[in-house]
Structure formats: C-alpha cells, structure tokens
Amino acid sequence: METVTDKKIVIETRDIAKVYHDSKIAVQALRDVDLEISEGEFTAIVGPSGSGKTTLLNIIGGLDNPTAGTIKVAGRDISKLKDSERIDFRLHNIGFVFQQYNLIPVLTARENVEFIMLLQKIPVHEMKARSLHLLEEVGLKEKANVRPSELSGGQQQRVAVVRALASRPKFILADEPTANLDSASAANLLDMMARMNQEEGMTFIFSTHDQRVIDKARRVVTLEDGIIKSDEVRS
Amino acid sequence: MKMLATIAWRNVWRSRGRSLVVIGSIVVGIWALIFMLGFMNGFMISYINGAIKHEISHIQIHEANFKKDPNIGFVIPGGMDLAEFLTSNPRIQAVSPRSLTSGMISSPRKSSGGRIYGVIPDRERSVTHHDSLITEGSYFKSDLKNPVIIGKELANTLKVRLNSKVVLTFQDRENNLVAGAFRVAGLLETTSPQINKASAYILMEDLTRIAGLKEGVHEIALLLENPESETVVLPDLRSAHPDLLIESWREIAPELELFLSMTDSFLWVLIGIIMIALIFGIINTMLMAVLERYRELGMLMAIGMNKWRIFMMIVIETIFLSLVGGPIGILLGLMTMYWLGMQGIDLSAYSEGLREYGYSSILYPYIENSSYVYVAAGVIITALLGALYPAYKAVQLNPTEALHTV
Ligand SMILES: Nc1ncnc2c1ncn2[C@@H]1O[C@H](COP(=O)(O)OP(=O)(O)OP(=O)(O)O)[C@@H](O)[C@H]1O
Ligand SMILES: [Mg+2]
Numbered sequence: 141m142e143t144v145t146d147k148k149i150v151i152e153t154r155d156i157a158k159v160y161h162d163s164k165i166a167v168q169a170l171r172d173v174d175l176e177i178s179e180g181e182f183t184a185i186v187g188p189s190g191s192g193k194t195t196l197l198n199i200i201g202g203l204d205n206p207t208a209g210t211i212k213v214a215g216r217d218i219s220k221l222k223d224s225e226r227i228d229f230r231l232h233n234i235g236f237v238f239q240q241y242n243l244i245p246v247l248t249a250r251e252n253v254e255f256i257m258l259l260q261k262i263p264v265h266e267m268k269a270r271s272l273h274l275l276e277e278v279g280l281k282e283k284a285n286v287r288p289s290e291l292s293g294g295q296q297q298r299v300a301v302v303r304a305l306a307s308r309p310k311f312i313l314a315d316e317p318t319a320n321l322d323s324a325s326a327a328n329l330l331d332m333m334a335r336m337n338q339e340e341g342m343t344f345i346f347s348t349h350d351q352r353v354i355d356k357a358r359r360v361v362t363l364e365d366g367i368i369k370s371d372e373v374r375s
Numbered sequence: 376m377k378m379l380a381t382i383a384w385r386n387v388w389r390s391r392g393r394s395l396v397v398i399g400s401i402v403v404g405i406w407a408l409i410f411m412l413g414f415m416n417g418f419m420i421s422y423i424n425g426a427i428k429h430e431i432s433h434i435q436i437h438e439a440n441f442k443k444d445p446n447i448g449f450v451i452p453g454g455m456d457l458a459e460f461l462t463s464n465p466r467i468q469a470v471s472p473r474s475l476t477s478g479m480i481s482s483p484r485k486s487s488g489g490r491i492y493g494v495i496p497d498r499e500r501s502v503t504h505h506d507s508l509i510t511e512g513s514y515f516k517s518d519l520k521n522p523v524i525i526g527k528e529l530a531n532t533l534k535v536r537l538n539s540k541v542v543l544t545f546q547d548r549e550n551n552l553v554a555g556a557f558r559v560a561g562l563l564e565t566t567s568p569q570i571n572k573a574s575a576y577i578l579m580e581d582l583t584r585i586a587g588l589k590e591g592v593h594e595i596a597l598l599l600e601n602p603e604s605e606t607v608v609l610p611d612l613r614s615a616h617p618d619l620l621i622e623s624w625r626e627i628a629p630e631l632e633l634f635l636s637m638t639d640s641f642l643w644v645l646i647g648i649i650m651i652a653l654i655f656g657i658i659n660t661m662l663m664a665v666l667e668r669y670r671e672l673g674m675l676m677a678i679g680m681n682k683w684r685i686f687m688m689i690v691i692e693t694i695f696l697s698l699v700g701g702p703i704g705i706l707l708g709l710m711t712m713y714w715l716g717m718q719g720i721d722l723s724a725y726s727e728g729l730r731e732y733g734y735s736s737i738l739y740p741y742i743e744n745s746s747y748v749y750v751a752a753g754v755i756i757t758a759l760l761g762a763l764y765p766a767y768k769a770v771q772l773n774p775t776e777a778l779h780t781v
C-alpha cells in the first residue's frame with residue numbers, strides 16, 4: 141500500500157468491519173478494511189455493486205459506525221463521537237456529494253452553495269465572495285439565481301461539488317457523483333473536481349462504476365465483497 | 376435563523392395546493408370561532424339585556440326585611456322621596472317605585488295566586504318598558520276605573536278577556552284580607568313565566584288605598600344609563616342607605632349569572648373542538664411534508680444541519696402556515712362581526728321557539744377586542760402543538776437510511 145509518503149495521513153482505518161443485521165440474514169458489507177488516505181489525494185473507490193463502496197464512504201464520513209475496527213479522521217476517532225458532535229464534525233470537516241438529491245430544491249444555486257457556510261457562521265461578505273467566485277469558476281455564474289429544478293443533472297452535481305468546496309472541508313466524499321450523468325457531463329464533472337483538487341488542495345474520495353471516471357483518478361482502491369482487492373497509485 | 380425562515384417560507388409554497396388547504400381550514404376555523412363567540416355573546420347580551428330591560432332592571436331597593444318576609448308593612452321609609460331623589464342622579468336613567476304584595480287573582484270562574492304590583496305607569500314604563508309588550512288593550516291608557524294588566528297566560532288560566540272583571544285579594548297591614556275589583560285593561564306577554572302566569576299590575580294609588588297604607592313603596596327599580604356604572608352607583612347607594620337592601624341584577628337573578636357561565640363553558644368546549652380539529656389537520660399535513668422530504672432531510676443532516684435546526688425549520692414552516700391563515704381568518708371574522716353587528720341576524724323565522732329565550736328576534740353578534748387577541752394566540756399555540764410531532768419525526772430520521780430510500 142504505497143501512498144505519497146511525504147504527505148500527512150488524514151484518514152486511517154484499521155480492520156474495519158461492517159455487518160448489517162436489519163434483514164433476517166446478516167450481511168457483511170465490509171471486512172478487515174485497512175486504508176490510509178493522505179492529504180490532497182484524488183482517490184477512486186471502485187468495485188461491483190454491493191461491494192461496500194457506499195458503506196465505506198459513509199463510515200469515513202461519520203454517517204455510519206463500523207461494527208468493528210477503528211477509524212481516525214483528521215486525527216479523531218469519529219466512531220466515539222456523540223450524535224450531535226458528529227453532525228458538527230461533518231459540518232466543519234467533510235463535504236458530501238451524493239448521487240442525486242444533493243441540493244435544497246427551494247434554494248437557488250447560490251443559496252445552496254452558501255447554505256453550509258451559513259451553518260458554519262462564515263461572515264456574509266466572505267460567503268458571497270466565495271460562492272460567486274466558485275460558481276464562476278465552474279461556469280455557472282449565469283445560473284447563480286436559478287433553482288435546482290431549472291438546472292441540468294450535470295449542473296446540479298457541479299453546484300453540489302461547489303457547495304462542498306466552498307465550506308473548505310478537509311475532505312470531499314462523493315458517492316457515485318456521476319451515476320446519473322451522461323458520459324460527457326461525467327467527464328466534465330471529473331475534470332472540474334480534478335482541477336479543484338489541484339487548485340484548492342482538497343482531498344477527494346469518490347466511488348464510481350464508470351471506467352472513464354476511474355481513468356482520471358490518481359489512486360484506485362478496488363473493493364470486492366467488502367474486502368480491498370487492490371490499491372493502485374498512478375503517476 | 377434567517378436562512379431557516381427562508382427555507383421554511385419557500386417550503387410552505389412548495390406544495391401550494393396542500394398548503395392552501397391547510398391555510399383555508401385555518402381561515403375557516405378562526406372565522407367559525409369568531410362567529411360563534413360573537414353569536415353566543417350577542418345571544419347572551421340580548422337575553423340578559425332583555426331580562427334587565429323588561430323584568431329585573433339593574434338595581435332594586437327593598438326594605439331590609441321585605442325579601443325574607445314579604446309583609447306589606449315592610450315599606451321603604453320615605454320611599455317616594457328617595458325615588459324622586461334618585462331620579463336626579465345623572466347615572467340613573469329611570470326610577471320606578473312600586474308597591475308589592477302577593478295575593479289571589481280571581482275571575483268568576485277561576486283563581487290563581489300571584490304577585491300584585493302597584494305601579495306609577497309613567498315611571499314603570501320607563502324602567503320595564505311593558506307598554507311595548509302589550510298584546511291586547513293598552514298600558515294604563517284607557518279611562519277604565521281600577522285597571523289591571525295581567526299576563527296573557529294568566530288571562531287564559533282565569534278565562535278572562537279584555538275588560539273582564541277580576542278580583543284581587545290580599546292582606547293588609549293587620550293581616551286582614553282585603554279585596555278590590557279591577558277590570559282587565561291590557562294583556563302582557565314577556566319571556567318571564569313569573570310575569571306571564573302569576574303577576575298583576577295595578578295603579579299604586581289603588582293598591583295603597585285598598586291596603587290602607589300611607590306610604591306604599593316596597594321596591595324601587597333602577598335602570599342605569601350605562602350598565603358599567605353599577606360599580607359606582609351600587610356602593611354609593613349602599614353607603615348612603617345602610618339600612619336598606621340594595622341589590623344588583625346579578626344578586627336578584629342569580630340564574631342569569633349561571634346562564635352566563637354555562638354558555639361560557641359551552642363555548643370553551645366548542646373552541647376546544649375546533650382547535651383539536653385544526654391540530655390534527657396540521658399534524659397530518661406537516662407529517663406528509665416531512666415524509667415527502669425524507670431524502671432531503673437526510674441530506675441536510677449529512678451535510679451538517681443539526682437536529683435542532685431541522686426541528687425549528689419544521690416548526691417555523693408550520694407557524695408560517697398559520698401566520699398566513701390566521702390574519703385572513705381574523706380579518707374575515709372582524710368584517711363579519713362588524714357587518715352583522717350593524718345589520719343583526721334576523722331570527723324571526725325561528726323566533727317562535729326563541730321567544731322562550733329572549734325578547735329580540737334580531738340578534739346582534741358582538742365580540743370584545745381582546746377576544747381577537749385570544750383567538751390569534753390560540754391559533755399560534757395550535758400551530759405549535761401541531762408542529763411538534765412532525766418535527767420530532769423529522770429529527771428521528773437516520774441520514775444513511777433516509778438517503779437510501781428511493
Ligand atoms: N442499510 C443497510 N441494511 C442492510 N444491508 C445493507 C444496508 N446498506 C447496504 N447493505 C448491504 O451491504 C452491502 C454493501 O452495500 P453498499 O451499498 O456499500 O454497496 P455499494 O458498493 O455502494 O453498491 P452500489 O454500487 O450498488 O452502490 C450490500 O450487500 C448491501 O445489500
Ligand atoms: Mg453505493
């Protein structure tokens with residue numbers, strides 16, 4: 141498991157396992173997952189459906205707890221946090237981009253971008269500046285005052301990424317951000333994420349099925365039946 | 376907080392149709408509340424005013440012993456002078472001194488017990504307005520000698536008509552039975568069974584003459600200019616005449632007070648029913664809104680919106696619903712009350728039955744200004760109560776599961 145060694149390790153999982161018990165049979169979604177992620181990575185988590193990608197991202201993002209093992213994110217054992225502390229932790233450290241339904245439908249693109257910053261109590265002028273700058277950056281300046289229903293799927297996902305970025309989290313976790321997009325929009329979104337990763341130095345972890353998306357990652361972690369099958373770093 | 380309010384406000388208009396249904400039911404609920412309050416108030420006021428205006432008046436004065444022992448001897452000392460003196464009080468609209476005793480009222484065919492009032496017609500008319508309730512004959516206007524006015528029902532019982540002869544028998548000072556012959560000059564119809572079935576009104580001079588009294592005032596009835604000045608007039612009178620029994624209409628007719636409190640509690644029950652209906656409507660709607668937005672709420676929690684904010688967002692949304700509906704309902708109610716307060720509601724179609732309850736067949740709904748404040752507060756409380764459960768449901772959700780539901 142070679143990573144860019146001169147960088148600080150910001151996510152560290154040790155022997156993580158996750159078993160779901162809600163159906164009659166227990167489902168082992170993850171087993172013995174050891175993973176280290178360094179600052180500034182642009183990493184794809186890939187694998188067939190049901191291999192545990194979403195489960196892993198949810199655990200890293202503090203949305204779910206592992207059944208066994210430890211997880212440290214930004215130096216903190218997040219499985220030990222209380223519910224309210226965990227929400228706060230997510231607010232200040234993690235940006236999420238989901239497959240769909242990312243945006244608040246009654247808010248405009250810009251308001252959506254500013255939403256997390258509002259929760260973070262960022263001063264208004266700075267908030268406005270950041271949101272306008274980032275929307276311009278991704279070519280959505282004209283759509284700033286438009287509601288999500290008037291945006292295309294690709295534009296919505298770009299707004300979601302911009303929202304995550306604007307709040308300056310330590311990581312951005314994106315669970316199949318391109319699953320609902322045509323391949324052109326998917327490539328477009330990935331290019332934008334890669335550029336943001338370069339420019340802002342934010343750590344990106346995303347899951348995907350899409351080979352063209354995988355090609356853009358600098359590290360690819362492959363899961364199969366909840367086990368890490370391979371972990372490949374590209375130049 | 377401002378952002379929460381913005382989201383909540385826009386969410387209200389997200390399911391326009393559903394929100395309008397809730398707003399509409401809030402409007403109707405409030406309007407109905409105000410209307411009922413006004414109607415009941417108007418009804419009570421009209422009933423009580425009727426009773427005051429035609430039967431009991433605002434204040435009655437008696438000799439201290441008279442009520443316990445209605446002996447014809449217990450007259451108010453200097454009663455006529457006192458009555459005269461009270462007439463000059465600017466707070467008092469009308470004064471009627473009366474002689475009062477009980478006795479038998481007999482026709483050639485039947486007889487019946489009852490009260491016999493000796494009145495000064497002009498004075499009595501200004502207090503009890505009985506001249507307006509005469510159904511046959513006139514109010515002491517004919518030249519008949521020894522006129523008597525009796526209730527219509529009593530006339531039926533006695534089987535007498537206008538101009539028939541009746542004999543009144545009662546005790547004089549020395550407990551001797553005395554009697555006088557009278558002619559029926561008018562028939563009276565009121566809402567009081569006591570007056571209709573068991574009262575006879577004759578001239579005071581006739582009564583005192585037959586009873587052999589020098590001074591014959593047993594009762595002085597007062598009508599006030601303004602009912603509220605009772606709180607001033609009553610204590611004044613009492614301290615000026617500590618030896619007399621001076622009572623307000625509440626003491627004279629405690630059943631009116633009872634009636635008041637009964638309608639009051641009935642009203643509270645109605646208000647409760649309307650509010651509970653509103654609460655369930657609101658719970659239902661907001662629960663639908665929450666379930667519909669399950670995924671969205673999950674996303675909000677995932678990106679860092681805490682439970683308190685989510686709770687508040689739902690509560691604020693509900694309050695907005697009621698804040699839109701509330702003022703419209705109150706305004707409609709206000710306008711209805713204003714219009715009906717001037718126009719009145721003509722109940723004459725039903726007044727055959729209502730005759731039992733009050734004098735006026737036109738009802739003027741009335742509502743105190745403070746009631747609007749109560750109604751407004753009630754709506755806000757209702758909305759808050761209705762919001763609690765859906766908001767609780769919203770914060771209970773688990774973000775990963777919520778995001779999974781498709
Ligand atoms: N809430 C849950 N309750 C029960 N089982 C679950 C739950 N979530 C996931 N699983 C199971 O855990 C396993 C891993 O699921 P997960 O969603 O992590 O896979 P995935 O790699 O994200 O799949 P996909 O590519 O389809 O999104 C699957 O077998 C799934 O059925
Ligand atoms: Mg998945």
